[in-house]
Amino acid sequence: MELSKVMKLDDAALAARAKSGDRAAFSELVARHEDVVYRVCYRVLGSREDAEDAAQEAFVRAYRKLDSFEGRSSFKTWMVRLSMNVSLNERSKRKGTLPEAPMPAPAPDPERELLSSEAAARVHGALQKIQPNYRAAITLRDLEGLSYKEIGESLDIAEGTARVWAHRGRTKLREVLSQ
Amino acid sequence: MSEMGVEELLAAYATGELEGEEIERVEAALETSPRLRSELEQYETMFVLLAAAAEEEVKAPKGFRGRVARRVAITAYLGAATNVLDDLLGVYGRAILYYLRLT
Known part of the structure; x- marks a missing residue:
């Protein structure tokens, strides 16, 4: 063709x-x-x-x-x-x-970070420190913008489970980024 | 979701995923709790970082498509070879391919 x-x-x-x-x-x-x-x-x-x-x-x-x-x-x-x-x-x-993934020194000012790739490096470094299923849910929800239904289909889990994984992942990610 | 504690609703509140009564519960709790306000700030910072990371340009490397096409072509030829050998030699043909580690 x-x-x-x-x-x-x-x-x-x-x-x-x-x-x-x-x-x-x-x-x-x-x-x-x-x-x-x-x-x-x-x-x-x-x-x-x-x-x-x-x-x-x-x-x-x-x-x-x-x-x-x-x-x-x-x-x-x-x-x-x-x-x-x-x-x-x-x-x-x-x-x-x-x-x-590199883990640069924490930078306290997020607006400044937006101007560089430090934010991405920081997020990627932190994501490597959380459980793979939570990392998968955050990657699809917060980085790729998929709906919870699509995340459920992508990971072969129920939509409710996708919500729980994203929620728990965000809690863990906040903790890692705040350390 | 509505039975979750306010602390567990904070991330969803920060991203605007909550509705109606849940928003009211979170906002009422935020008014009286400096700890929750501090956690909310941490979530907001995190979502700024995530948004920045999402904007980062991550593209497949140059030549990626060609490399996939070559691997797919090999897969297709091996699949065809398997079928031919299967027709000609049956289980022995498959065993030869398996022995040669081609499948």
């Missing part, structure tokens, strides 16, 4: 074409979602190199499992779910190793 035609299709149509072996359709899905997949992996793993490996693996798994994509959730939510699974598994394998 011509590239210009592929680019006009929505995600569900592209996924249907990819299922039947159209690799151009799958490449378009990768192009549309590579940034969100990479970001999710980076925020869970705290390292750009590990994030690239995990993001590649998530897309390869997606290609292998296309038959299981039924379109009940959006393709993006399905990809976020695969990315989270790959990243959290990788994270548990490396349990005990220190995160790469």
Whole structure:
């Protein structure tokens, strides 16, 4: 199929074409979602190199499992779910190793921090110190802006559980950032 | 959610996720508790940091798409090879691929 035609299709149509072996359709899905997949992996793993490996693996798994994509959730939510699974598994394998994310000295003035990347580094460093399920919920809610329903679908948990994880994660994150 | 203590509602209050009676409960408690006001300030600072982190440009690295495409192509060829060997040799074909660590 011509590239210009592929680019006009929505995600569900592209996924249907990819299922039947159209690799151009799958490449378009990768192009549309590579940034969100990479970001999710980076925020869970705290390292750009590990994030690239995990993001590649998530897309390869997606290609292998296309038959299981039924379109009940959006393709993006399905990809976020695969990315989270790959990243959290990788994270548990490396349990005990220190995160790469830098932890600069605490800066008391948040407005000044907004002008630099210190805020992001500080948040990423703090996120590495809280439980993986809480980190996942905060990443999806407060960094990616997903609804609790979408978080539930992404993490394969009930919407209420997504709320509880985000709430507990925020409490822990506040404690870590206030230390 | 409505049975949670006010302390547990503070983060949701700071992000504007609460409604009606819960907002009133939190605001009434904040008026009389310096400790809760201090915690609320910490949450507000945290959400400023989170908002800044969310704005940080994190994009897939250059060449990422191509590297995924190569891995997908290999996966597709191996899948096809598995099917061919399966048709030709049945379980022995699968065993060969498994032995070669290709699946």
